[in-house]
Every structure is written in structure tokens, then in C-alpha cells.
Amino acid sequence: xxxxxxxxxxxxxxxxxxxxxxxxxxxxxxxxxxxxxxxxxxxxxxxxxxxxxxxxxxxxxxxxxxxxxxxxxxxxxxxxxxxxxxxxxxxxxxxxxxxxxxxxxxxxxxxxxxxxxxxxxxxxxxxxxxxxxxxxxxxxxxxxxxxxxxxxxxxxxxxxxxxxxxxxxxxxxxxxxxxxxxxxxxxxxxxxxxxxxxxxxxxxxxxxxxxxxxxxxxxxxxxxxxxxxxxxxxxxxxxxxxxxxxxxxxxxxxxxxxxxxxxxxxxxxxxxxxxxxxxxxxxxxxxxx
Numbered sequence: 001x002x003x004x005x006x007x008x009x010x011x012x013x014x015x016x017x018x019x020x021x022x023x024x025x026x027x028x029x030x031x032x033x034x035x036x037x038x039x040x041x042x043x044x045x046x047x048x049x050x051x052x053x054x055x056x057x058x059x060x061x062x063x064x065x066x067x068x069x070x071x072x073x074x075x076x077x078x079x080x081x082x083x084x085x086x087x088x089x090x091x092x093x094x095x096x097x098x099x100x101x102x103x104x105x106x107x108x109x110x111x112x113x114x115x116x117x118x119x120x121x122x123x124x125x126x127x128x129x130x131x132x133x134x135x136x137x138x139x140x141x142x143x144x145x146x147x148x149x150x151x152x153x154x155x156x157x158x159x160x161x162x163x164x165x166x167x168x169x170x171x172x173x174x175x176x177x178x179x180x181x182x183x184x185x186x187x188x189x190x191x192x193x194x195x196x197x198x199x200x201x202x203x204x205x206x207x208x209x210x211x212x213x214x215x216x217x218x219x220x221x222x223x224x225x226x227x228x229x230x231x232x233x234x235x236x237x238x239x240x241x242x243x244x245x246x247x248x249x250x251x252x253x254x255x256x257x258x259x260x261x262x263x264x265x266x267x268x269x270x271x272x273x274x275x276x277x278x279x280x281x282x283x284x285x286x287x288x289x
Contacts, residue, residue, distance in 0.1 A: 026056065027043065027054050027056075027212055027213075028043060028269070029059060029288060030042075030276055030286050030287060030288035031288060032250070032285070034254060037255075038065075039253065040062040040063075040262065041250075041263075041288075042059065042261065043263070043264065043267075043268070044150035044265055044266060045207070045265075045266055046146060046151060047144045048144060048145070048148040048149050048150070049143045050143070050145070052148070053212065054150075055153060062261055063157060063163070064163075067164065068164050068165070068166045068260040068261070069154065069164070069261050070167065070260050070263070071263055073171050074165070074167050074171060077171045080171050083171055087129075087179035088125055088179065089125060089129070096108070096122060099187060100190075104194055107197070107198045111134050111198070114138070114197070115137035117133060117134065117137050122134075126186065128178040129178075131193040131194075132178075134193060163261075168246050168249055169242075188234070189230070192229055207222055211266050214289065216269075216270050219266065223271055227239070239271070239273075243273055243274060246264065250262065251284060
């Protein structure tokens with residue numbers, strides 16, 4: 001089982017919360033430069049098992065040569081918990097289970113039992129927030145953690161070298177990517193999550209190997225399949241609209257000066273209308289795969 005939003009929202013990992021080692025590979029790294037600017041672009045997996053080996057001298061050199069380390073959002077922002085409560089909790093008197101089909105109610109109860117989550121607490125959550133709670137609890141049970149994720153590993157090295165931090169989105173903007181879904185799409189988001197966990201499916205690490213080895217063709221093919229299951233509304237909200245905004249921000253940054261290492265979820269750098277493609281369509285030279 002590999003839910004499609006695992007590689008997407010950095011905020012979810014912070015707001016909420018043993019696989020075999022993957023052989024050392026060469027994760028994809030892109031470079032954009034002009035006379036007075038240099039930008040590295042790197043695809044992240046926010047939640048990883050500790051056995052995945054991906055950090056290499058090329059990535060470290062790119063980070064350490066940069067003035068700024070840029071991620072999707074500030075996962076340590078003080079208002080994260082308040083935002084999660086504001087956008088992730090149902091109004092008084094409403095429950096999650098009454099919004100679900102009989103099959104999904106059964107799957108929710110089973111998922112709570114398998115992950116150790118409190119079913120009473122889950123019943124107070126909106127579908128999108130319940131889906132994330134369940135996903136990350138399930139991942140933790142399988143040996144995945146945010147501490148082993150790209151942002152945590154590179155962030156620690158950036159702090160050690162006093163590299164300043166920057167962000168592409170505010171915490172509220174990122175949380176509202178899911179919180180602003182239409183009710184039917186939000187319910188579908190949870191339903192697919194519950195069905196994937198219920199059915200077991202493939203290993204959590206199915207995308208970790210292709211990502212760590214820079215196999216963008218396999219990564220794109222797998223993600224395309226998962227987005228087809230998620231549906232166009234979710235794909236557009238989580239990926240396409242954000243890609244367009246981030247391409248704008250990167251192009252604007254290139255007009256200034258300085259250097260930056262930008263890491264965003266790997267799903268934003270492959271597939272249709274990915275950030276690299278959008279930048280190249282603007283006539284910007286992007287070195288890399």
C-alpha cells in the first residue's frame with residue numbers, strides 16, 4: 001500500500017505526527033542559473049524508512065553552496081495545531097461515521113484498530129484530516145518516519161551551516177489544499193485511503209527505490225496510476241495548481257540574485273505540468289533529467 005499523498009504534503013507530517021534498505025542511487029537533482037542566481041531543485045519524500053540511502057556528496061554540495069534552504073512550508077510554525085483544529089475538526093454535533101458509507105465505516109473502525117488511533121477522536125475529524133491521521137499512523141507502524149524524510153535530514157544540515165530557511169507556502173495555505181476540497185472529493189480522499197489500507201496492497205516503499213535511484217520514468221508511471229485513482233479534482237488541488245504557483249515563484253526568484261536549494265515533494269517534479277516542465281515552457285534552461 002502506498003497512498004498517493006505520502007510524497008506530497010510536508011505539513012501533514014508535522015501537524016500530525018522495517019523495510020529492507022534501498023541500494024544507493026542518484027536521486028534527480030536539477031539546476032537553474034543565470035548571471036547572478038543559482039537554484040537547485042530537488043524532489044523530496046517527506047516520510048521514509050531509515051534504511052533508504054539517498055544522501056550523496058552531489059546533493060550535499062548543492063545544499064552547502066546555497067544561501068537559502070527552501071521547502072514547501074514551515075512545519076515548525078507555532079500555529080499549526082490551531083490551524084489543524086480549525087480546518088480539520090467537524091462542527092459540534094456532527095460525526096465522521098455518519099458521513100461514510102457502511103463499507104467505509106467498517107474500514108475506518110478496522111484502520112483505527114490496526115493503527116492504534118482512538119476511534120472516538122477520529123469520529124470528530126473531517127474526512128481529509130482523518131485520512132492523514134490514519135496514513136501517518138499506518139506509516140509509523142511500518143517503520144516510516146518524518147525524521148528520516150528529506151526535509152528533516154537536509155534541514156538539520158542547513159541549520160548546522162547557518163543557511164537561512166525559506167518557504168513556498170504558509171502553513172494555512174498548505175492545510176487548505178485539502179481542507180478546501182469539495183465535500184464529495186474530501187470524502188473520496190478518505191474512502192480511497194481506507195480502501196488501500198483495508199486491501200493491504202503493495203509495500204509502502206514501492207516508490208522509494210525509483211525515487212532514490214532517479215528512475216523518473218517509473219516514478220511518473222506509478223504516480224499517474226495513483227492520481228487516476230485519486231481523481232482529477234484531488235490531483236488538480238494537490239499538484240497542478242501548486243505546481244503553477246511554485247513555477248511562478250521560482251521564475252521570480254531567478255530574476256533576483258543569490259543561491260537557493262529548493263526541495264518539494266517528488267510528485268511535483270514528474271508527470272504532466274510538473275514544475276520542471278512549466279519552467280522549461282517559459283524558456284528557462286533547467287539542467288538535469
